[in-house]
Amino acid sequence: MTQLLFPLAPPAVPIEGSDRAFPVRRIYCVGKNYAAHVREMGSDPAAEPPFFFMKPADALVVGPKAPYPPDTDNLHHEVELVVAIGRGGWDVTYEQALDLVYGYAVGIDLTKRDRQADAKAKGQPWERAKAFEASAPITPIVPAERIGHPKRGAIELAVNGEMRQHGDLADMILPVPAIIARLSEVWSLAPGDLIYTGTPEGVGRIARGDFITARVDGVARIEVEIA
Ligand code: MN
Numbered sequence: 001m002t003q004l005l006f007p008l009a010p011p012a013v014p015i016e017g018s019d020r021a022f023p024v025r026r027i028y029c030v031g032k033n034y035a036a037h038v039r040e041m042g043s044d045p046a047a048e049p050p051f052f053f054m055k056p057a058d059a060l061v062v063g064p065k066a067p068y069p070p071d072t073d074n075l076h077h078e079v080e081l082v083v084a085i086g087r088g089g090w091d092v093t094y095e096q097a098l099d100l101v102y103g104y105a106v107g108i109d110l111t112k113r114d115r116q117a118d119a120k121a122k123g124q125p126w127e128r129a130k131a132f133e134a135s136a137p138i139t140p141i142v143p144a145e146r147i148g149h150p151k152r153g154a155i156e157l158a159v160n161g162e163m164r165q166h167g168d169l170a171d172m173i174l175p176v177p178a179i180i181a182r183l184s185e186v187w188s189l190a191p192g193d194l195i196y197t198g199t200p201e202g203v204g205r206i207a208r209g210d211f212i213t214a215r216v217d218g219v220a221r222i223e224v225e226i227a
Pocket residue numbers: 029030031078080109196198199
């Protein structure tokens with residue numbers, strides 16, 4: 001086999017309670033998946049259904065610190081349930097969808113809200129606002145065989161101990177099986193894919209030195225300092 005010019009290993013996320021790690025291929029993200037958040041962003045959830053975008057796999061942050069990024073004066077937190085795909089598929093039905101899931105994690109979709117507003121105004125793509133370095137803090141992945149498939153329960157985020165986001169997984173417009181089914185109509189899902197499933201209301205600004213704690217009931221808790 002042809003030798004690679006230099007070594008390049010896939011990003012990986014630890015698996016809770018194991019010495020193995022989950023290698024990451026792609027990160028899909030769902031936009032506008034909780035009605036109250038859609039409204040706080042100034043949109044009508046009935047008029048604008050959830051949609052998909054991506055972050056690069058090497059945007060993941062596993063660990064206690066994420067750097068404040070350049071190119072923004074308005075960095076926002078978005079706590080999200082993350083789905084880890086362990087089996088591939090395309091055109092997966094709603095009924096089959098959970099068979100693809102290896103496990104779950106809690107992630108933060110860090111967003112440059114100012115750059116996102118610029119992109120929206122100009123009709124440009126979102127990478128500059130969403131796909132920057134260290135934009136995807138994540139906890140270790142908890143296997144579904146241990147916790148099942150969470151369908152309801154609190155999803156919350158606090159900054160410096162003050163509650164900012166509080167929602168319930170049951171309020172997702174597209175629940176996890178529907179996300180997987182829809183995504184797989186467009187892209188071929190494969191082992192190693194992660195899906196950030198959208199954020200509830202209460203997104204807001206974070207600053208250097210802020211300490212973020214977030215949790216999803218029955219899944220995990222994340223702590224990140226913005227360094
Ligand atoms: Mn998001």
